[in-house]
Amino acid sequence: MAKAPKRVAVTGAAGQIGYSLLFRIANGDLLGKDQPVILQLLEIPDEKAQKALKGVIMEIDDCAFPLLAGVTAHSDSLTAFKDVDVALLVGARPRGPGMERKDLLEANAQIFTVQGKALDAVASRDVKVLVVGNPANTNAYIAMKSAPNLPAKNFTAMLRLDHNRALSQVAAKIGQPVSAIEKLCVWGNHSPTMYADYRFATADGKSVKDLINDQVWNKDTFLPTVGKRGAAIIEARGLSSAASAANAAIDHVRDWVLGTNGKWTTMGIPSDGSYGIPEGTMFGFPVTTENGEYKIVQGLEIDEFSQERINITLKELLEEREGVKHLVG
Ligand SMILES: NC(=O)C1=CN([C@@H]2O[C@H](COP(=O)(O)OP(=O)(O)OC[C@H]3O[C@@H](n4cnc5c(N)ncnc54)[C@H](O)[C@@H]3O)[C@@H](O)[C@H]2O)C=CC1
Numbered sequence: 001m002a003k004a005p006k007r008v009a010v011t012g013a014a015g016q017i018g019y020s021l022l023f024r025i026a027n028g029d030l031l032g033k034d035q036p037v038i039l040q041l042l043e044i045p046d047e048k049a050q051k052a053l054k055g056v057i058m059e060i061d062d063c064a065f066p067l068l069a070g071v072t073a074h075s076d077s078l079t080a081f082k083d084v085d086v087a088l089l090v091g092a093r094p095r096g097p098g099m100e101r102k103d104l105l106e107a108n109a110q111i112f113t114v115q116g117k118a119l120d121a122v123a124s125r126d127v128k129v130l131v132v133g134n135p136a137n138t139n140a141y142i143a144m145k146s147a148p149n150l151p152a153k154n155f156t157a158m159l160r161l162d163h164n165r166a167l168s169q170v171a172a173k174i175g176q177p178v179s180a181i182e183k184l185c186v187w188g189n190h191s192p193t194m195y196a197d198y199r200f201a202t203a204d205g206k207s208v209k210d211l212i213n214d215q216v217w218n219k220d221t222f223l224p225t226v227g228k229r230g231a232a233i234i235e236a237r238g239l240s241s242a243a244s245a246a247n248a249a250i251d252h253v254r255d256w257v258l259g260t261n262g263k264w265t266t267m268g269i270p271s272d273g274s275y276g277i278p279e280g281t282m283f284g285f286p287v288t289t290e291n292g293e294y295k296i297v298q299g300l301e302i303d304e305f306s307q308e309r310i311n312i313t314l315k316e317l318l319e320e321r322e323g324v325k326h327l328v329g
């Protein structure tokens with residue numbers, strides 16, 4: 001028997017990430033090739049944005065996706081989020097050259113208060129929320145705090161793009177395909193302070209750290225390259241990354257819903273206190289997922305260099321959180 005459709009909300013649906021994301025969701029890349037989906041798309045109540053959204057929907061229609069059971073356009077989060085099983089909160093202002101993501105806090109934070117409240121009011125009680133809009137960790141924190149009737153664990157932030165960037169850099173360094181690499185992770189904030197960590201990683205069973213054996217490369221090349229990759233894309237394209245961000249959003253939710261079969265990935269999730277990260281902090285952790293739930297990989301040794309890096313990214317997150325205190329009460 002065919003499965004009942006799942007409702008997926010996407011905000012900022014007429015934006016650049018939306019344009020790379022929606023077609024893949026409708027194609028079954030997010031929830032599986034046997035899972036029909038209904039898209040509930042939100043854009044700002046602005047004539048130009050709504051018209052652009054209509055155009056995108058016309059193109060979605062023109063793909064005749066067999067798994068697409070419906071698509072609706074919205075300008076109000078209370079209708080867009082009604083009964084949704086998955087919410088991808090993409091809609092927010094992106095940064096331009098010379099900005100850091102936290103410079104967007106002022107412009108974007110308010111959006112996530114409103115949308116957190118709307119999810120609280122009308123979404124499925126099991127809704128899985130991924131915040132992509134920057135600064136993603138703190139926006140996810142705001143949305144979570146604005147939705148006290150939903151489990152905090154349902155709110156997550158996107159660190160998967162950093163994770164995928166790190167995978168690619170490591171694969172190139174050791175001359176192996178990304179598919180050979182396991183047990184990589186990224187700790188902390190989606191910002192240049194994030195700490196991409198290959199100390200536990202293996203490539204075809206061999207230690208990646210031993211294969212690389214170059215702490216100077218780690219510190220002076222790898223970490224800055226991954227940490228500043230978003231800015232490098234802006235510099236090259238004149239626009240922030242979109243297709244790779246959409247791809248990471250698909251990877252994040254697909255793994256959360258369908259499971260990683262014991263493999264590690266990275267998700268920004270509310271801390272349960274593991275590794276000394278204060279409870280509730282929206283922090284990138286190594287996780288495995290099973291039956292729609294994520295679990296932090298426990299018992300990893302944190303050496304002095306790693307602890308320093310984790311402290312730096314945590315400090316930044318706590319400062320961002322302090323800056324939005326007035327919004328979350
Ligand atoms: N977490 C991550 O790894 C990444 C995050 N991003 C972030 O994703 C966000 C979106 O990026 P793009 O699609 O490139 O931007 P964009 O400007 O092309 O599209 C954003 C869309 O969101 C809409 N929007 C704004 N406020 C909204 C609201 N309250 N409700 C619904 N829609 C709203 C706008 O009208 C626009 O169409 C930015 O904040 C960007 O920084 C981008 C890349 C990676």
Ligand SMILES: O=C([O-])CC(=O)C(=O)O
Pocket residue numbers: 094095101134161229230231233240241
């Ligand atoms: O850098 C930006 O502003 C967009 C983003 O988050 C990324 O590409 O990682």
